[in-house]
Amino acid sequence: MKELRVLHIGLGAIGLEVAKLVSKKSGLRTVGASDLVKYVGEDFGEVLGVGKTGVKVSSDYRRVLKEVKPDLVLHATSSYLQDVYEQIVDCVKAGANVISTCEELSYPYRKHPSLAKNLDHLAKEYRVRVLGTGVNPGFLMDTLVLLLTAVCQEVYSIVVERVIDASHRREAFQRKIGAALTEAEFKGKMAAKEISGHVGLEESIALIGDAMGWVVERIEAEQPEPIIASKEVSSPYYTISAGRVAGLQQTARGFVDGKERITLVFKAYVGAEDEYDRIHILGNPEVHQTIKPAIQGDRATAAVVVNSIWPLMKCRPGLRTMKDLQTLSFR
Amino acid sequence: MKELRVLHIGLGAIGLEVAKLVSKKSGLRTVGASDLVKYVGEDFGEVLGVGKTGVKVSSDYRRVLKEVKPDLVLHATSSYLQDVYEQIVDCVKAGANVISTCEELSYPYRKHPSLAKNLDHLAKEYRVRVLGTGVNPGFLMDTLVLLLTAVCQEVYSIVVERVIDASHRREAFQRKIGAALTEAEFKGKMAAKEISGHVGLEESIALIGDAMGWVVERIEAEQPEPIIASKEVSSPYYTISAGRVAGLQQTARGFVDGKERITLVFKAYVGAEDEYDRIHILGNPEVHQTIKPAIQGDRATAAVVVNSIWPLMKCRPGLRTMKDLQTLSFR
Incomplete structure (x- = not known):
């Protein structure tokens, strides 16, 4: 396959x-980088620590889309589809394929059926x-x-559990899970949607x-519930x-035929002693x-995004989900 | 998708x-069944215990191919590509897609490059x-x-280990791994290729x-090595x-750049107390x-074969391997 020219939108962690x-x-060749506030005007190679590349970070992704006409946008700005919808539409209309870490985009058909349908149509139109x-x-x-x-x-049923020790994660992640708050503060911030x-x-x-039919x-x-420290625990950012x-x-x-058949449990807290990802499938x-x-989340997210590029490019145009891709692997 | 008409070739376990x-x-609808010796002339539904279906088991798969013109052959006769090559060619020339449990067919390009190439060409020709x-x-x-x-x-490197307690497996499997032989008998049978x-x-x-490039x-x-019972162990078929x-x-x-980077270890013996499938990936x-x-092997093999049908039918014609299929799942 030919080299893909990549534009990065969203330069958080x-x-x-x-x-x-x-x-x-x-x-893969990076031909552009954009963030509303971070690193604007800087050489992106220097931001990454890989030496000067001549690619300047711009705060105006629309202008960059026009100037560099990327084959692919790697997008990491928000968890919510409504926040990123316009950005993705702009990329699609500029003729770029898009992989985004937007969580709601991973399967948008249920929460946002009309946005999903529009995106799918538009992606097909622009191939x-x-x-x-x-x-x-x-x-x-x-x-x-x-x-x-x-x-x-x-x-018959599926139970998945992810338990991670947030101590190793970046400060923004620890903040997102309410680390070091009082229980009352946690509930207040949750109600105010300051933590998600x-x-x-x-x-x-x-x-x-x-996928399973x-x-x-x-x-x-369920609303997230706080996990309360039973003894003092600490991370590089907080002592709790x-x-x-x-x-x-x-x-x-998830309920199927009136029965709970898919259960996902997520726990992230500072000081978790037993960290694991577990899957139980009751079946035959x-x-x-x-x-x-x-699995270390941030490094793995970058890997999954990049390892998805080639399988995605083999798919037909449209809004795709992970079930549509060939078996993913490191490449 | 339309209903697929299925012919079963090879009626072992x-x-x-x-x-x-x-x-x-x-x-899926079974329209034919064939085995050289087993159940010949019997009603295949009765063989399966699902009631009479009118599908008679035939010892002549070539005749059945012509008569029923299946969309798909599910094939389970031998582990070795040379043993099954003609059978698969016959199926392809009859216009049938084929999924086979032939172990060597799972990736035939290395041991049997010319057979693989021929099969690929032929499958493309017959679509x-x-x-x-x-x-x-x-x-x-x-x-x-x-x-x-x-x-x-x-x-950096991959180590995979499968350790299974053969006690739960069928007699033919236990025989295949040399259960209850003396060490000398094991080596003799291995040399004579009576156990594989x-x-x-x-x-x-x-x-x-x-897949990883x-x-x-x-x-x-390595040649298989016997695992010697350190105390008396037994299965439904053998006391050892x-x-x-x-x-x-x-x-x-497997060696890459002169280094051992993929290591697969397989152990199957009667009385294994600790049964597991383990994967270690050293990387970042x-x-x-x-x-x-x-994982229970026989039941899982049947599941993988059947769960591969729909993803395979979405692939382009040709000889395919598991890396070409969409992420497999139960369906």
């Missing part, structure tokens, strides 16, 4: 991790592909689960159901005394899988 | 398990797809490994390398006294995965 990986891969992915949603709680069901003649918890459990359930009648997604919030847990349940035969320690 | 599963699936798959090779030591590498920015051990490790290594210069596949063969182990190693980030207990 994830966007930079993706761009660093792109800089190491043959077949490009649009995909939302990352490690979660996009991999650990959906794609990997799906592949494991392939050994089953029957599947993990976005993507509903998308993962919907993707699993769709299960009609998921209802998804119950006993009784304060160490992180959060949230559960989502059963599958009980553990990945331990849990 | 695996062929029957596949056919039983097909009988439960919508979108059908040919795939070799099963739980191993086909899933546990290749497809699943590949998917797990997708979270990695770098992969597991076929597929080389194919799995080659498939992994191909690694040039595997050399694959070292201490000092006799309980089963076997074998290792295959690392992945350490355990499935425990190990």
Whole structure:
């Protein structure tokens, strides 16, 4: 395949991790970078620590789209489809394929059916592909689960659990899960939507159901609940005394034929001693899988995004989800 | 998609398990069954225990191919490509897609490049797809490994281990791994090719390398070694006294850039107390995965074969391998 010319939109921690990986891969060339506020005017190669490249960071992605006409946009600005919809539409209309870490884009048909339909039509019209992915949603709680069901003649129910020690994660992540707040502050910020918890459990359930041909009648997604530190715990950013919030847990349940058949449990807190990704498939035969320690999220998200590029380019144009891609792998 | 008309060739334990599963699936209809010796003349529905279907088992698959003109042949006769090549050619020339549990067909390009090339050409000419798959090779030591590498920015090396307690497996499997023989008998039968051990490790290594873009210069596949019972162990078929063969182990190693980078270890013996499937990926980030207990092989092979049908039918015609299919799942 010919070299792909890549534009990076969104230069937060994830966007930079993706761009660093792109800089190491043959077949990909970064031709543009854009962020509303960060690194504007700087040489993007220097931002990445790979030496001057002549690619200047611009705050105006629309202008860059016109100037560089990228084959592919790697996009990492927000978790919510409504926030990124216009950006993705702009990319598609500029003739660029798009892979975004926007969590809601990983399976937008359920929460945002009309936006999803529009994006799909538009992508087909402009003959490009649009995909939302990352490690979660996009991999650990959906794609990997799906592949494991392939050994089953029957599947009765699926339980997936991701438990991560937030101590190793960046400060923004720890803030997002409410680390070091009091329980009252946590509830206040949650009500005010200042902290969100993990976005993507509903998308993962919907993707699993769709791929397996299960009609998921209802998804119950609990509000994130605080996990309270039972003793003092600390991370590079916070010291959390006993009784304060160490992180959060949230559960989502998918109902098929009136029964809870897909259950996803996410826990992220500072000081988690036992970190793992676990999948239980009750079926014939059963599958009980553990990945331990849990997969490092930021590095894995960048890997999943970049490793999805070539399989996505083989897909027909349109809005795609992870179930449409050839079996992903490192390449 | 329209209903697929299925012909089963090879009615051993695996062929029957596949056919039983097909009988439960919508979108698939069994229109023929053939075995050289087993169940010839019987009603195949009665053989499967699903009631009379009017499909008579024939010893002449060529005649059945002509009579029923199946869309798809599910084939389970031998582990070796040279043994099944003519059968598959016959199916392809009859216009049928083929999924076979022939282990060597799971990735035939390395051991049998000219047979593979011929099959690919022929399948394209007749506009059908040919795939070799099963739980191993086909899933546990290749497809699943590949998917797990997708979270990695770098992969340095891969170690996969499958340890199974042969007590639960059928008698033919236990015989194949030398259960209850003396060590001398084991070595004699191995030299005489009366027992084979597991076929597929080389194919799995080659498939992994191909999908990841690694040039595997050399694959070292050790001869199977007996595992000696340290105390009396038993299965429904054998009682094995201490000092006799309980089963076997074998290792295959793939070398890339002069280094051992893919290592597959297979152990199957009566009385294994710790049964698991394990994958270690040394990379960035690392992945350490355990499935425990190990996946039940026969049931899973039937599942992988049947769950591969729809993804395979979406592929372009030709000889395909598991890396070409959309992410597999139960359906």
